[in-house]
Amino acid sequence: xxxxxxxxxxxxxxxxxxxxxxxxxxxxxxxxxxxxxxxxxxxxxxxxxxxxxxxxxxxxxxxxxxxxxxxxxxxxxxxxxxxxxxxxxxxxxxxxxxxxxxxxxxxxxxxxxxxxxxxxxxxxxxxxxxxxxxxxxxxxxxxxxxxxxxxxxxxxxxxxxxxxxxxxxxxxxxxxxxxxxxxxxxxxxxxxxxxxxxxx
Numbered sequence: 001x002x003x004x005x006x007x008x009x010x011x012x013x014x015x016x017x018x019x020x021x022x023x024x025x026x027x028x029x030x031x032x033x034x035x036x037x038x039x040x041x042x043x044x045x046x047x048x049x050x051x052x053x054x055x056x057x058x059x060x061x062x063x064x065x066x067x068x069x070x071x072x073x074x075x076x077x078x079x080x081x082x083x084x085x086x087x088x089x090x091x092x093x094x095x096x097x098x099x100x101x102x103x104x105x106x107x108x109x110x111x112x113x114x115x116x117x118x119x120x121x122x123x124x125x126x127x128x129x130x131x132x133x134x135x136x137x138x139x140x141x142x143x144x145x146x147x148x149x150x151x152x153x154x155x156x157x158x159x160x161x162x163x164x165x166x167x168x169x170x171x172x173x174x175x176x177x178x179x180x181x182x183x184x185x186x187x188x189x190x191x192x193x194x195x196x197x198x199x200x
Contacts (some may be wrong), residue, residue: 001041002130003049007034007060009067013098016073027070034063034107035133035141038115042125045197050120050127058114058190061178063107065169071098089168096157100134104144108132109158112146113182114190121194 012029022028036059040049069090072081075097084091096102112129120127133143148154160183170176181189 001043001049002037002039003052004035004037005052005055005059007036007063008032009034009063011066011069011071011092013071014073014076015099016075016097018099030136032066032103033135033141034103035135036107036111036129037131037133038127039130040125040127044120044122044124046122046195050124051122051195054118054120054192057192058118058178059111061173062110062114062182065165065173065179066092069166069169073097085166089166091166092169093164095159095162100136100140100142101144102157104132104134104142105148105154105158106162107134108144108146109149109162110182112149117182117186117188118190118192119188120192122192 009032010029011032012027014025014027015023018024036055038050038055043049044051069092070084070088071092071094072084074081074093074095081093094102094106096106108129108131111132115127115129128146131143131145133141135141144154149158165179170179173179175181
């Protein structure tokens with residue numbers, strides 16, 4: 001059984017080294033759509049794989065952290081990075097080039113960590129983020145699957161510190177340790193209480 005939730009954010013970036021010169025040489029933006037697919041081996045006490053309301057919590061906060069921000073590769077010149085950091089309140093520094101493919105791998109990696117570090121209390125099954133699909137435009141998307149995180153050609157792109165968020169982004173987190181919890185060695189950081197059952 002697989003469920004899917006759609007998230008959206010708006011952001012600007014540059015995709016260096018690509019064939020499309022408009023993308024490679026200019027800051028430009030997209031209205032991104034991120035589809036997150038979660039797989040389970042059984043349904044919970046509400047006959048759900050995972051309540052969509054739960055997917056509006058930590059996962060939503062993480063994806064919203066990329067919204068209305070400039071994202072840049074940490075291999076950009078020091079001058080360029082300084083300009084962004086000086087003139088933008090919201091920015092995300094990434095250790096990878098900012099293609100849809102890289103975004104898909106990155107979101108899959110971090111959302112999987114969030115799910116692994118979550119404790120559920122409604123008899124949920126074995127849950128995993130089976131894939132993440134990132135649309136830059138209506139015409140195409142990139143999709144990353146769990147097996148891609150084991151592929152050495154992709155694995156090196158994503159790791160615990162492959163993104164860092166500006167203070168302007170972090171200031172809007174209710175839990176100021178939100179990202180540190182995601183990348184920490186703690187097994188469980190996010191706890192979801194048992195809902196009230198109307199029917200036993």
